[in-house]
Amino acid sequence: MTSPLEAKSLSLVREGNAVLDGVSFTVARGEIFALLGGNGAGKSSTLLTFLGFLKPSGGEVLVNGQSVTGDVAAARGAIAYLPEAASLYGHMTAYENLDYFLDLAGKPAGRADLDAALDRVALPAEARTRRLRSYSKGMRQKTAIALALLRETPILLLDEPTSGLDPVAIDEFHDLVKALAGGGQTVLMVTHDVYGACQVADRVGLLRGGKLVGSFSAANGERIDTETVHAAFAERQAA
Amino acid sequence: MFASLAREARFLAKDRGALFWLILAFFLSCAAVSFGIAEVREQRETIAALIEEDAADRANALETQEDWGGAAYYAFHLTYAPPSDFAFAAMGQRDSSPWKHRVRMLALEGQIHEADTRNADFGLVGRFDFAFLAASVAPLLLILLLYDLRASERTARRHDLLVATAGSPFSMWLPRALVRVTALALLLLIPLWIGAAVEGTSMVISVTASGIMIGALLLWWLIVELVSRIDASASVLLTSLIGLWLALAIVMPAVSKAGIEAANPVPDGGEILLLQRETVNDAWDLPKAATMKPFVAEHPELADHAEIEEGFEWKWYYAFQQVGDQTAAPLVSEYRAARIARDRQAGLAALLSPTSLVERAFERLADTDALSMIGYEDRVRRYHAKLRAFYYPLMFLEQPYDADVLKKLPDYDANG
Numbered sequence: 001m002t003s004p005l006e007a008k009s010l011s012l013v014r015e016g017n018a019v020l021d022g023v024s025f026t027v028a029r030g031e032i033f034a035l036l037g038g039n040g041a042g043k044s045s046t047l048l049t050f051l052g053f054l055k056p057s058g059g060e061v062l063v064n065g066q067s068v069t070g071d072v073a074a075a076r077g078a079i080a081y082l083p084e085a086a087s088l089y090g091h092m093t094a095y096e097n098l099d100y101f102l103d104l105a106g107k108p109a110g111r112a113d114l115d116a117a118l119d120r121v122a123l124p125a126e127a128r129t130r131r132l133r134s135y136s137k138g139m140r141q142k143t144a145i146a147l148a149l150l151r152e153t154p155i156l157l158l159d160e161p162t163s164g165l166d167p168v169a170i171d172e173f174h175d176l177v178k179a180l181a182g183g184g185q186t187v188l189m190v191t192h193d194v195y196g197a198c199q200v201a202d203r204v205g206l207l208r209g210g211k212l213v214g215s216f217s218a219a220n221g222e223r224i225d226t227e228t229v230h231a232a233f234a235e236r237q238a239a
Numbered sequence: 240m241f242a243s244l245a246r247e248a249r250f251l252a253k254d255r256g257a258l259f260w261l262i263l264a265f266f267l268s269c270a271a272v273s274f275g276i277a278e279v280r281e282q283r284e285t286i287a288a289l290i291e292e293d294a295a296d297r298a299n300a301l302e303t304q305e306d307w308g309g310a311a312y313y314a315f316h317l318t319y320a321p322p323s324d325f326a327f328a329a330m331g332q333r334d335s336s337p338w339k340h341r342v343r344m345l346a347l348e349g350q351i352h353e354a355d356t357r358n359a360d361f362g363l364v365g366r367f368d369f370a371f372l373a374a375s376v377a378p379l380l381l382i383l384l385l386y387d388l389r390a391s392e393r394t395a396r397r398h399d400l401l402v403a404t405a406g407s408p409f410s411m412w413l414p415r416a417l418v419r420v421t422a423l424a425l426l427l428l429i430p431l432w433i434g435a436a437v438e439g440t441s442m443v444i445s446v447t448a449s450g451i452m453i454g455a456l457l458l459w460w461l462i463v464e465l466v467s468r469i470d471a472s473a474s475v476l477l478t479s480l481i482g483l484w485l486a487l488a489i490v491m492p493a494v495s496k497a498g499i500e501a502a503n504p505v506p507d508g509g510e511i512l513l514l515q516r517e518t519v520n521d522a523w524d525l526p527k528a529a530t531m532k533p534f535v536a537e538h539p540e541l542a543d544h545a546e547i548e549e550g551f552e553w554k555w556y557y558a559f560q561q562v563g564d565q566t567a568a569p570l571v572s573e574y575r576a577a578r579i580a581r582d583r584q585a586g587l588a589a590l591l592s593p594t595s596l597v598e599r600a601f602e603r604l605a606d607t608d609a610l611s612m613i614g615y616e617d618r619v620r621r622y623h624a625k626l627r628a629f630y631y632p633l634m635f636l637e638q639p640y641d642a643d644v645l646k647k648l649p650d651y652d653a654n655g
């Protein structure tokens with residue numbers, strides 16, 4: 001069976017600088033893969049390559065077994081993308097934002113569905129008819145996550161999804177992502193939050209110097225050991 | 240496609256910045272159309288009032304006359320070019336060329352060129368009419384509506400999410416821009432259509448004018464689209480686009496106008512007036528044959544009646560008036576040809592400026608272009624020739640004066 005997401009010896013150059021250098025990984029259906037790395041490690045760039053915004057300078061990325069460069073629209077259609085510091089429209093309410101983006105995706109949803117998704121991310125009902133301009137950072141992030149949920153795509157690409165969320169919201173979000181993966185959605189999330197990654201992911205990859213330098217999996221239902229990963233992360237950072 | 244247009248229309252309805260420019264466009268269009276209608280109404284009222292005075296004044300002047308020469312001397316005849324039913328949208332050359340005269344049997348060219356032009360000084364940009372709005376202001380509004388479509392989303396870090404969600408950039412930016420261009424075009428055109436209905440403009444002209452404006456907006460859209468492909472900040476894009484607009488809408492037309500005028504010197508109307516007046520004045524002191532010879536050359540049918548015996552005879556007087564026109568004729572035709580040449584070259588130069596192209600097209604539709612104004616002057620000449628043809632046999636064949644005959648004086652036909 002083809003994997004929903006696959007990077008094959010992916011290399012990437014941005015403005016003359018090598019960002020990724022021969023990165024390979026696959027994410028299986030229903031799996032949560034967390035790509036961990038420091039600032040500027042190339043995490044966001046990896047996601048942008050899966051979305052067809054950046055062209056590999058070597059190797060290729062596949063979505064559902066198909067090269068992204070071959071059919072960008074098909075890849076994008078299969079993916080819900082939560083950008084780093086997602087910013088929706090400040091002059092529109094949560095409902096209006098969701099309506100707009102879902103229309104844009106060609107997948108409009110009714111008010112009940114919107115409310116169900118906003119309930120799942122625990123955005124207060126009172127806030128939903130307010131403009132996003134008046135939201136806190138975390139509330140905005142929750143709205144963006146609700147949008148990703150509502151897309152109901154087979155694949156989720158999440159860039160620093162918990163940034164701005166409070167600890168309770170982070171826990172809830174981790175439960176949410178696990179539930180989604182349990183339902184068959186494939187999740188690739190990039191973060192520098194070691195603890196969070198170990199909490200939620202089935203597998204953690206460590207990205208450094210443009211290379212995948214480590215991989216950690218949870219053994220038989222256990223969590224990935226945060227200490228081990230953190231040690232590796234810190235060691236690599238120092239090196 | 241319809242769904243995405245509806246989506247972007249709803250989006251536009253919430254975008255205050257864009258709404259501001261669109262509402263401004265609507266108000267400017269309403270203003271331009273109503274100024275235009277007020278202006279053509281005033282011109283029509285002026286003409287109507289003059290028509291009324293014209294007959295009465297002439298009847299009054301003729302009452303006390305005792306010979307043909309006196310009648311011809313004192314009877315003025317109104318000539319005019321009424322504004323067309325589309326002139327409200329493009330006043331064009333009506334602002335700088337005369338559209339009404341009161342002529343009499345005297346030498347004509349001077350009368351044409353001394354006429355009171357309401358030479359309004361509209362400066363560099365010209366009158367604020369719909370043609371100006373459509374040609375010059377609309378592109379600017381379009382630039383303001385479109386220039387930062389992408390750049391603003393990039394700045395807000397929303398660009399990738401939008402495009403990733405839409406699947407292809409095409410299904411995102413095309414409808415968004417199209418909705419804005421359509422809204423702008425409609426808000427500009429609706430007042431024009433109302434004006435056209437009020438003025439009774441023909442459907443063909445309304446549709447053609449709308450098509451021209453839409454075509455120009457599409458061209459500017461293409462320009463904005465190409466420029467905003469440049470990976471630059473919104474302010475750089477805006478600066479470049481405003482620069483292009485200045486070049487195409489203001490500088491290019493001004494430079495080509497100056498160039499064309501320098502390349503085609505036009506003797507001004509004053510020179511014609513002067514030359515003719517000198518000829519006429521000199522004739523008093525010249526031997527009568529010096530006048531009658533060139534006159535008879537033009538009117539061989541009057542050769543047998545061209546003998547002037549007394550010191551003053553009306554037929555001699557009118558002959559030297561006509562010779563005045565004959566003397567001025569080369570200068571007149573030079574003037575006319577130069578204006579036509581200027582106009583033709585301006586037409587070619589307009590190919591470099593969408594603004595000039597639109598303005599010229601509107602003036603053509605409105606019959607307010609240079610050729611229409613020259614056409615009016617030619618109509619005055621034809622009418623004046625009819626007056627001469629009417630009076631000459633009466634004077635030269637020395638028919639007894641009969642006031643009733645003057646009831647058959649030719650009428651000016653504004654469409655003739």
Ligand SMILES: Nc1ncnc2c1ncn2[C@@H]1O[C@H](COP(=O)(O)OP(=O)(O)OP(=O)(O)O)[C@@H](O)[C@H]1O
Pocket residue numbers: 014015017019037038039040041042043044045046084192
């Ligand atoms: N728009 C851009 N143009 C050119 N180079 C860029 C651009 N964005 C990022 N880069 C470069 O690409 C490299 C990887 O950046 P990327 O954003 O993928 O890192 P990241 O792992 O997501 O970092 P962070 O944790 O800070 O989000 C960096 O060296 C960065 O300088």
Ligand SMILES: [Mg+2]
Pocket residue numbers: 043044045084159
């Ligand atoms: Mg990043």
